[in-house]
Amino acid sequence: MSFDITNLKVGFIGAGKMAQGIARGLLSSGKVQPSSVIVSSPSSKNHGFFLDFGIATTHSNTTVVQSSHIIFLVVKPHLISTVLNEVSSLITSQQIIISVAAGITIAKLEELLPPNSAVLRLMPNLPCVVQEGALLFSRGTHASEKEADLLRSLLSSCGLVEEGPESFIDIHTGLSGSGIAYVYMFAEAMADGAIKMGMPSSLAHRIAAQTILGAGKLLRDSGQHPAQLRADVCTPGGTTIFGLHALERGGLRSTTMDAVEAATERARELGRK
Numbered sequence: 001m002s003f004d005i006t007n008l009k010v011g012f013i014g015a016g017k018m019a020q021g022i023a024r025g026l027l028s029s030g031k032v033q034p035s036s037v038i039v040s041s042p043s044s045k046n047h048g049f050f051l052d053f054g055i056a057t058t059h060s061n062t063t064v065v066q067s068s069h070i071i072f073l074v075v076k077p078h079l080i081s082t083v084l085n086e087v088s089s090l091i092t093s094q095q096i097i098i099s100v101a102a103g104i105t106i107a108k109l110e111e112l113l114p115p116n117s118a119v120l121r122l123m124p125n126l127p128c129v130v131q132e133g134a135l136l137f138s139r140g141t142h143a144s145e146k147e148a149d150l151l152r153s154l155l156s157s158c159g160l161v162e163e164g165p166e167s168f169i170d171i172h173t174g175l176s177g178s179g180i181a182y183v184y185m186f187a188e189a190m191a192d193g194a195i196k197m198g199m200p201s202s203l204a205h206r207i208a209a210q211t212i213l214g215a216g217k218l219l220r221d222s223g224q225h226p227a228q229l230r231a232d233v234c235t236p237g238g239t240t241i242f243g244l245h246a247l248e249r250g251g252l253r254s255t256t257m258d259a260v261e262a263a264t265e266r267a268r269e270l271g272r273k
C-alpha cells in the first residue's frame, strides 16, 4: 500500500473532543488540507467546530468510509462494534483504520473488520489541541512500517508520538490519556491552597497553570529525573521541604500510583467487555 500524503483523504467517525483534538493537530502539520478531511456523527452538535476549519461534516459514517484513505474511529469504546458492523463491508485493504477507543484491542478490531485490514491502535491525549499531546500507538497484524511511518508523519504536530507494544497502550491510557485529568485536579487543589492563604482566585489559577507548564517543560527539556529536579528546589530547612512533607503525609505518591493502576485496569476491563 502506498499513499501520496499530499492527496491523502482523512476521515473521522465521531466528532467529539478527541476527534477535534486530533483534527487540530493534523491540520497544524500542514500535511493535510481541511478540504481533504471529513467527519461524521449522528448529531450536528459538534459540526460547527469542524466547519469553522473548512472541514466537511456528515451524519453518514458510510460517506466517511467511502471518501477516506485513513479512517480514525473516535467514538466511545462501547460503540466501536456498532460502528464497525455498520461500515465494515465497505472497508478495503487499501485503507488504514486507526482506533483511539480506550481498551478496545487490536484483536477485537481485526475481528470486526474484513480480513487483511490495516489497523493501528492509538492512544492520544487532549493536549493534541495545543500540539503537546503524548501519543502511543501499536500496529495490527496487517499494518507495516509504511503505515506506521504515515501515522507518525500525520500526527507529528500533535506532540510526542511513540510506537510500542500493544500491552503498553492500556498503561499509557492510565498514565497519560487519563493522566492529564490528575494534573488538572492537582492544579485546582494548588490554586485552592493559595486561595485559602488569601490570593485572589483568578491569579491563583493563572499561577498554578504556569507552575505546571514550567515544571513540565523543564522536566521534559532537561531530560533529568524528576527526583533530581525536586531536590534542586529544596533548600535545607526551607519552604519546599515543609510542603513536600505535607504531601507525603497525604500519600500523594502512593495515591498517584493507585490512580495510574486503577485507570489502566479500567482500560483492560473495557477491552474484555
Ligand SMILES: NC(=O)C1=CN([C@@H]2O[C@H](COP(=O)(O)OP(=O)(O)OC[C@H]3O[C@@H](n4cnc5c(N)ncnc54)[C@H](O)[C@@H]3O)[C@@H](O)[C@H]2O)C=CC1
Residues within 6 Å of the ligand: 013, 014, 015, 016, 017, 018, 019, 040, 041, 042, 043, 046, 061, 074, 075, 076, 077, 079, 082, 083, 100, 101, 102, 123, 124, 125, 126, 177, 178
Ligand atoms: N477525551 C479524551 O481525553 C480521550 C478520549 N479517547 C477516546 O476517544 C474516543 C472518543 O472520546 P471523546 O471524543 O472524549 O468522546 P465524545 O463523547 O466527546 O465524542 C464522541 C463522538 O462520537 C459521536 N458518535 C456517537 N455515536 C456515533 C455513531 N454511531 N457514529 C458516529 N459517531 C458517533 C458523538 O456524536 C460524538 O461526536 C473514546 O473511545 C475514548 O476512549 C482517547 C484518549 C483521550
Ligand SMILES: O=C(O)[C@@H]1CCC=N1
Residues within 6 Å of the ligand: 102, 173, 177, 178
Ligand atoms: O476516560 C476515558 O475513558 C478516556 C480515555 C482516556 C481519556 N479519556
